[in-house]
Amino acid sequence: MIDRETVDRVFAAANIVEIIGDYVTLKKKGVNYVACCPFHNEKTPSFVVSPSKGVYKCFGCGEGGNAVNFVMKHESMTFPEALKAVAKRYGIEIKERELSEEEVRRNDDRESMFALNGWAADYFADYLYNSEEGRSVGLTYFSQKRGFTEATIRKFGLGYCSAQGAALSRTAREAGYREEYLVDTGLSIRSDRDGSLFDRFRDRVIFPVHNISGRVVAFGGRILGTNKNVGKYLNSPESIIYSKKNELYGLFFAKRAIQQQDVAIMVEGYTDVISMHQAGVENVVASSGTSLTTEQIRLLKRFTKNITVIYDGDAAGIHASLRGIDMILAEGMNVRVVGLPPEDDPDSFARSHTADQVRGYVLENEVDFITFKAQLLMREAQHDPIRKAALIGDMVQSIVQIPDAIHRSVYVKECARIMDVDENVLIAEVARKRHTAAGDRETEEFMRRQARQQQTEQTPTDTTLPAYKQGVRGGSSTEALEGELVKYLLKYGHCDFELKEGRTMVACNVAEVIFADLDADGIRFRNPIYNEILNTYRTEWERLGRGTEVPANYFTSHINPEVSKTAVDLLWADDNYVPSQLWSRKEIHIESETEMLSIGVPRAVALYKSKVVERFIEEQNARLKEDDLSEEEVLEIMQKLSKLNAIRVSLSRKLDRLIL
Known part of the structure; x- marks a missing residue:
């Protein structure tokens, strides 16, 4: 594991303008640099790089982060991989802390299983081309039945496993691979009769499954016979390197095309993906031999928010598409659907059409999910x-x-x-x-x-009101309120303001007010990213001394990429606001920062606590509906509800003063 000191050295050395300048053409504009965003198609530059803050932000698609985040996103790397790439550029040696024995063993097991899978993929591919059985059975199927070219077969690493029963297991042991890894990867199965090993994928054509970085994590095998008692497809079992819900077949080969075209095409099977790629349509993935999962959707979301689902023309294909649509929508992605002619599936359609014809058909026939479902x-x-x-x-x-x-x-x-x-x-x-x-x-x-629309008839309607004037509302979600409190901490945590208590003005500090109110009721944020930022801020605030500004780079250069991206979004949220001249012409008072904090901070805290109290009340009311409660439990719940309702009334009165 890379230690924090090394991470800090990399971030300190990284010049974000140099790094991003390697990928896009940056033009200086004031103190910042601008460009067309590399993560979505646009004609007017909305991608801004701030050298002083060491961050970038696209105001078109919302992407943002630091130099390492950019390399992660653009190169589809993990955080450690991107960190090492940036470190190499600046000649920084990566020091990793010593792992525990358990961590070392697990890493060794993972690497051994990856090595074995890589060897097996080469073995299957070699057997396909260089054995009489492989050529006559497997290669004939791929080239004549499926119409795959040699270039396509080699690109996807397709292969064949001998029908002999234990050929791969025997050869792997002779090559020095341990039996336990053969069993754990699922390449071999141990006989219950005598403990010997035999090949899981015997007498099947082989489809290697690559993870996002291109390593082979699993295999799919298709039997070519007509035995109805045997499943047509057989897949590797789950292991420490393979979880089928986390993998999308073809994503390694499709990710660059998906980013460039800002849309992913979802199909069902291995051959659907391969045939589409061979036809020249490369932004295509499949759900890796399983029903579509939330984890797969989130993996795809790293590259695009747009998914086009191509379903088979039969009834089963249609209803399978319906099941996946709701899951895609729940992740905030845009989904469109394309139906193929009843006699076709993506495999056969791609083999009988050119790339332009396939793309044209998709564009002409795709409909949004609501139209598809209605029809x-x-x-x-x-x-x-x-x-x-x-x-x-x-x-x-x-x-x-x-x-x-x-x-x-x-x-x-x-x-x-x-x-x-x-x-x-x-x-x-x-x-x-x-x-x-x-x-x-x-x-x-x-x-x-x-109600607010009626009230605003008497007030200016200038849309350039700053975010704190628009602010969070009584109807805002708990997560939105948590985000508002985190934003106040990041931008103004060290600032002081005055709060009216009765007839007296009391000096307050933003961070102290937020922490005191949360600690008084033992409240933790539900959003894990906001909670991590809150805890990091508290640690540094106490270490540096209360009232001292906590540097923004603690968060924009955080080792957790989600924390750094969120911090960039929150810190840059209102930077582009300039008060409209309309306000000065109408002699409307623009609040100072201190005035804004004296209203905004107490209001955000009170609204958030009100939401939390409402949730507690709902939970207690739900408990009251349980059938097996004793009298003591009912009394306890009623007492809690009484206290919670008193707090709610108190917060309501406070909000009336703060909002109205």
Whole structure:
């Protein structure tokens, strides 16, 4: 593991302008540099590099971070890999702390299994080309049945495992590989009868599965016979180097094309991916022999937020696509769907069309998920009003998954139009389902927005109001409020302000107020990234001395890439705000930083504590509904509810003073 001292040396030496300048053309603009973002297509530069802060931020797609984050993102590396790459550029020796015996053993096991899988992949590929059995069975299947060229076969490392039963296991042992690794990787299976090893993938063509960095983590094997008692495909078992829910077949070969085109095409199987690549469409992945998982979606999200699902024309393919759509939506990604002709799957379609024809078909036939689902289910419902009601409920369930309120609103409007349903009915149903599933108070937020719109008729409507004037609201989520408190800490934690207590003005410090209020009730942030920033700030604040500014690079250069990206987003959130001249013309008072803090900090703390108290009350009310409670437990819950309601009333009064 790389020690913190070495990490700090790398960040201190890294010149972010030099590093990013190797990948994009930067133009100086004031104290910063600008460019067109390398992570999404744009014509007007919105990608900004700040040498003074040592960070970059794209105001188009939202990407941001430090020099190491940039290399991670652009090169699809892990944090240690990117750190070593930057260190090498500046001649810094990477020192890693001594690992424990258990860590050493586990690392040795991992590397041994990776080495064995790499050897096995070479063995299968060699056997395919250089044995009579491999050429007559495996190569014939790939080249004649599937139409794969030699270049394609070698690119994906396709191979063949002998039908002899134990040829690979025997050869691997002769090459010095240990039996335990053969069993753990799943290449071999130990016989219950005599303990001998035999090959898992015997008499099958082989598809190696590569992880995101190109190492072979597993294999898929397809039998070529017609034995219906044997599964057509057989995959490696899970191991310390392979978890099928975390891998996407073809991603290693597709990641650059996905980044360049800002969209990933999702298909079902190995041959679908390979045929599409051979046709010239390379931004294609498959779910690696399993149903689509959240982890796979999040892996893909590192490269794009746009997914196009190509489903087989049969009923099974259609409904498999429906199951994955809601999961994709729940991760905040944009999903479109393409149906192929009934006689085709992606494999056969790619083999019978050119790359331009495949791309053209996708562009002409892809539809957003709401249209796809409506068209599909309306055919099933036809003129049955009961089935149509169920269909609307099904579509609402998909919309509920979307985390972004604006996107939900757009899809609610589109669903209302397609289904000829009152939009307000759908809004209420979406709000009800979100509240039931996750405690989302969308209906309350909607009513409050309506009330605020009426109030703003008497106030300026300049859209250049700073973020703290727009601020968090009573309907903001717990996570948004946590983010607001973290932003106050990062930007103003060392600052003092005055707070009115009765008729007296009391001197306060931002960090002290936030920590004191959270500590008083033993509150921890639920968002793990915000909580890590909070804990890091507290540690440095106490070490440096209360009232001393904690340097921003503690967070923008944090060893956790998610922490550094989040810190960049929060620190840069309001930097581009310039008060409109409209305010001075209308003689409207612009609050000073001190005035802003005296209102914003207590308000954000009170709103957050109010949310936490509401959650505690909901939990206690849920407990009251349990059937097996004793009288003592009921009394205890009622006492807790009484205290919580008293706190809620107190916070409500405080918020009335702070907000109104």
